[in-house]
Amino acid sequence: MRIKRVLNNNAVLAVDDVGRDLVAIGRGLGHGRKPGDELDRDAADQVFVAAENTNMERLARFLDDIPLDCLNAAGEVAALAGERLGLRVSQALVVPLADHLSFAIERQQEGIPAQFPLAWEVSQLYPKELATGREALGLVQRSLGVTLRDDEAVALAMHFVNAQFATPGMEKAMQMTGVIAQAFAVVDTTFGMTVDQQSLNAARFVTHLRYLFSRVASGKQISEKSSALVDAIIQSHPEAVVCAAKIQYLLEMGLDTSLTRDEVAYLALHVARLVADASEHR
Template identity: 85%
Template sequence: MKIKRVLNNNAVLAVDDDGKDLVAIGRGLGHGRKPGDDIHRDTADQVFVTAENTNMDRLARFLNDIPLDYLTAAGEVAALAQERLGLRVSQALVVPLADHLHFAVQRIEEGIPAQFPLAWEVSQLYPKELDTGREALGLVETSLGIRLDDDEAVALAMHFVNAQFATPGMEKTMQMTGVIKQAFQLVDRTFGIDVDQQSMNAARFVTHLRYLFSRIASGKQISEESSLLADAIIESHPDAVVCAAKIQYLLEMGLNTTLTRDEMAYLALHVARLVTDVKVPG
């Protein structure tokens, strides 16, 4: 790697042989270095990919504010998330994780209890991410020498979801989680049932909604000029279409968007699959 900019004594912006920008972190890594210097990857404790359109001055200030130990711990958690969930070890994952870990430890030292209002929803909607968060607590304890509250696994899971779907900011991730929760409630009320959110069909439904969020965020909704499949879905599942219309309203109001006809049809299909194994009373 070749240094492009020294961010501080412990961090440098570098470029690899493929021209990809990276941030390398290690104790004293930037001390006495200058742009153009070669640096071996093995000399860094952590290396992560920078986000597009990164403000380097802002990143440098942030890295100055976070102790190196927390960045190292965050890098280890990110590597675990890469192994368990297939996430990329990037600035968008490592930096928020480091910030969260730093704040979590400060809360413990000051005796401030943490609040996790979406704990149940996270356990239902993101079980793999939550399991990874629980495993990550052990890494953090080994790295920082402090045991975080078990419920901190919920917050870590939310960071993984946030990074997975490239949603800018935890607020958007919490909004997505809230919308999914409300979607299940709409299905229950519309059909007069109690959907088992641990079922395979529920998992498929959540996955569909999560990728729908991703398509909306990237402006790449499903849309075909002439969709015979959409026509067939709408005709075959009228009750599911009614329910999907309610969820559509929820999504459009919450996300300030408009769903395409094809997205609406596929949403109805997934609603139909969700309730197919549930016995409707009466």
């Protein structure tokens, strides 16, 4: 790749062999270099390419504000999430993590407490992501020499959840978490019980809702050619269908869309399984 502009001692704006603009990051990477110099890609610790709707200069300025050590630590955290959760390690995961780590360290140094209003919901709905977040805190401590508060694992878990659905920012992940928590509350209220959110069927219910969010986001809701199965679900589980209709309202409000009849029927089936499991363990 060829350097277009030196941003600072650790970063350069460059162009690769196919003409893509990118930002290359690495300790001392820009020192003594000038526009037009060739740069071996292996010399960079990380290389970032602007997304389709992202201005390259804006990306460069954004990365320039994040300490190199935080970018490298974020890369390690992303790799950990790839191993533990099967996430694809991409700049869409690394950059938000780096920004969060940088800000979390700054907050801690200034004694500003962080607020994590969905901590309980995250612990119930995303135990694997939260466990990975806690493991990541140890990695950050070893890499940066900074011991972040334990509840920062909640924020890291939310980044991992968000990355599974490739949505920018954490707003959608937080919204999804809130809606799922409300869905459990609807089931509890409708059937007069308290669902064990650590149970296998509760985990399946959460997984179904998460992938429902993903299907809606990609415009690929379930829509069966034959309505026989859907009719059978409706006839077999009328109470679950009523409960699913209440959850449908929450989802449609949160997602700003309409669910197909098939999606609601399959949601009712998962509600029925959840309730049956809870009834058996009373």
